[in-house]
Amino acid sequence: MTSSNTLQKAIDLVTKATEEDKNKNYEEALRLYEHGVEYFLHAVKYEAQGERAKESIRAKCLQYLDRAEKLKEYLKKDSKKKPVKDGESNSKSEDKKSDSDSDSDNPEKKKLQGKLEGAIVVEKPHVKWSDVAGLEAAKEALKEAVILPIKFPHLFTGKRIPWKGILLFGPPGTGKSYLAKAVATEANNSTFFSVSSSDLVSKWLGESEKLVKNLFELARQHKPSIIFIDEVDSLCSSRSDNESESARRIKTEFLVQMQGVGNDMDGILVLGATNIPWVLDAAIRRRFEKRIYIALPEEHARLDMFKLHLGNTRHQLTEQDLKVLAAKTEGYSGADICIVVRDALMQPVRKVQSATHFKRVSGPSPTDPNITVNDLLTPCSPGDPGAMEMTWMDVPGDKLNEPPVTMSDMLRSLAISKPTVNDEDMTRLTKFMEDFGQEG
Secondary structure (H helix, E strand, O other), rough: OOHHHHHHHHHHHHHHHHHHOOOOHHHHHHHHHHHHHHHHHHHHOOOOOOOHHHHHHHHHHHHHHHHHHHHHHHHHHOOOOOOOOOOOOOOHHHHHHHHHHHHOOOHHHHHHEEEHHOOOOOOOOOHHHHHOOOOOHHHHHHHHHHHHHHHOOOOOOOOOOOOOOEEEEEOOOOOOOHHHHHHHHHHHOEEEEEEOOOHHHOOOHHHHHHHHHHHHHHHOOOOOEEEEEEOOOHOOEEOOOOOOOOHHHHHHHHHHHHHHHOOOOOEEEEEEOOHHHHHHHHHHHHOOEEEOOOOOOOHHHHHHOOOOOHOOOEEEEOOHHHHHHHHHHHOOHHHHHHHHHHHHHHHHHHHHHOEEEEEEEEEOOOOOOOOOEEEHHHHOOOOOOEEEEEHHOOOOOOOOOOOOOOOHHHHHHHHOOOOEEEEEHHHHHHHHHHHHEEEO
């Protein structure tokens, strides 16, 4: 997050806080003041600021904290003054109950849930279903589990219930985490928790399993919600006699929360991703009701990937050229193709760097594409008509005409970029898919 973004976020939060304060929504105002101060302090501590700016931010923070303390005192007195009446609604009585408990046994729970608040993905990743090439079966299963139950709740009544656990497994770089980003973007009304082992593993005895329990409690409070656990094998590998007690307890808590007595999983989807599914514990594997194999992309998906990664960059590649490239990249993962294209996109830059001669051409202005100018410079060979001996250092910044990406650039990059998945891994993944999974 850039400095300007952090400061803007802080300013937005305290602006909202002052509005809520004026409207006498003191609890919400207090929460927003505290959040805003956190963002301001983050900007002061980690982002480049002038000393005067830092001083003014600190002064503002003191003002907001002072107001927050006053609100806290007021709310404490207010909660003591107002006992629960018999006629009050259930939700109100629960709120008061939680207020009265806050001084006794709730601070620890609040602290644990505060740690997990960071796992909630607030800003959407802007990855649509159409950005994911191929993987139709995986997308259908995720729509069944996430999108349809929210849009058409009446469809999922009686015995027809949405999936509670989906495991995405396959070789690295095939789009498992990318699919999760698409789910986070497309599931507008859902709360998306992106969890890693660092969020749930603590050095303190007994805290790790409490974090797991609080994660699921938080998900139930914010439902419909999706808990995405990347590299789920790091948390839920097979239980054995020689493993540590804390690791065993985390796994046990996961099993209980995902499908234990008295734990409601309605409106919650647990989405896991792993490259090594065979190390997962059998009981965890069973709780992931759908296990979808995200295989290496087929030729038509690789063709789409080349188009997606090229985007709107200037190139001279025809449809036939792209089909040839898709055929040549058998065994490449989506991430491997991304690297090939990125390397090829750098080839025009290298041409500019190594060029000894430039010539004048006409084309769209780099500053305004709608204007055509006639004095642009582009790299050329010394024998070209109009070639001028000069290096890129002599070219004005707004006069360079970028060379387009060509088929030879792509082939050169393809020759030096090798696939990252080997046959041994593929054999084990295919065997797991045949035993326990389904094609994605």
